[in-house]
Amino acid sequence: MIELRQLTKHYGRTTAVDGLSFDVRPGMVTGFLGPNGAGKTTTMRMILGLDAPTNGTATIRGRRYADLPAPMREVGALLDARAVHPGRSVLNHLKSLAQSNGIARNRIEEVLGLVGLAQIADRPAGRLSLGMSQRLGIAAALLGDPEVLLFDEPVNGLDPEGVVWIRTLMRDLAAEGRTVLVSSHLMSEMALTADHLVVIGRGRLLADVELAEFIRSSSRESVLVRTPDAEELACRLRDAGAAVRPGADDTLVAEGLESAVIGKVALAHGVVLHELTPHRISLEEAYMELTRDSVEFGAVEGSGR
Template sequence: MIELEGLTKHYGDVRAVDHLTFTVRPGIVTGFLGPNGAGKSTTMRMMLDLDNPSGGTVRIDGRHYRELRDPLRVVGALLDAKAMHGGRSAYNHLLCLAQSNGIPRARVREVLDTVGLTSVAGKRTKGFSLGMGQRLGIAGALLGDPRILMFDEPVNGLDPEGIHWIRNLMKSLATQGRTVFVSSHLMSEMALTADHLVVIGQGKLLADTSMAGFIKENSRSYVRMRSPEQERLREVLRGAGIDVTPGEEGALEVEGEDAAHLGELAARHRITLHELSPQSASLEEAFMRLTAGSVEYHAHENHRPPESPAESPSEPGAGWGTDWRKKGS
């Protein structure tokens, strides 16, 4: 279990992390979300005592990370897939980690096999692709068979098979009763992986809730109805005290009602339905809605590339497709 209480980090006048308090519990996959610059990486670095907090505390199973006698046996972390000596082989990279933490040599072969790198165990890591580096970083996190695992963008660079594998791995680890904490910008993947979400923006806690609860609380859910007798359907719904909103393609949208109840109501009045479908937002839509006021940089798509050299902007990078502007500027 990971416990944060009032965790704060200042960089000069900038408050990167602002009094974060939440608990990452065992037995589930906890997703860690936030826009770029929200403070996610800084928070994870403070969890591992790589950065000192300006205030507050982080405890891992009741202790600070620096107090752990054999840290890799308690916490396995992947924060940077490139954090390895390029001149060492994959095997020797893991062997160094194992020997520094009193982990048996045999465990190195086990984790290399787990992540699918046995065939390249003797190759130097400087020749590894991004995906291979990710797999090696995950192997390092698993090396000590830890109770707690932390992953920052674990699917970065992985192919579809690799993404499917790491998703199932994280779920399996949580099922075993371990604490799994994962940060990612891939909303579609997080929706398939995480059971619980912690969302931050501008260093502040925005949400600490279940996946289903997060989507429900930050999105609009409704039932979409279409019928060849649309006007009669509208009258029947309104006669039952149900508010109706016009939707796309002539459909009707009803909030706060169960689809089965609406279907039964239409059937009692012998109204044919061509569509009766519950609609709810995706994780991405819910996330965008919640964090809209916390995004530090906004992209504007109303700028086109210059059509001729004469129209080229005088400043490097200006006027090309996407205009990055800091919020409020």
């Protein structure tokens, strides 16, 4: 269990994290989402004691990270895959971590096999690709067999096989009863990986909710309608209480009425339908809708250079 209570971080006049309070519970994957600059990495660094909060607390299983008697056996983390000595081999990097934390040698061999690096254990860490560096960082996080795990953008640099692998690993770890907090910009992956979402913007909590509920509550279901009598049907649907807007290729997008009701309205007025397709908002669409006003580094419309 990770518990944050009014966690706040100021850098001079800049507020990076602003009164965050939420729990990361065991037995599920919690996706940690937010635009660039939202404060995700700063929050993770405060959980791990790498940055001191200005106010509030971040505890792991009831203690601050600095007070844990055997940190690597209780918490594993990947924040920066390149934060290794480039001249040290994969094996020696893990050896140094294991020796300093009283972890047995056979555990090194286990995690090397788990992350797929056993065949290149003698390769210098500085010669690894970003994807292989991510795997090494994950191996280090798992080395102490901890109950609590934090991963900051773990799929960066991974090939498609690697993305599927990390997705399966996260879900397997959660299924074992571990606490798993993972940040990512890939909404398609979060939709397949996370059970629960914590969304922040400009350092503030925007949502703390189950994935399915987040999508369900973010917007009404829309229905794509294709008909040769678009203007007529749009008029009739508005009369029935729907919000209607033009879609691509002479279609309509209707919100506020189920597809069955739309079909009945069309039948009652003799309107021919060529397509009637319900559309449930995706995680990406729901996320964009929620964080629209929290984007700090967005592109300027109309700027082509």
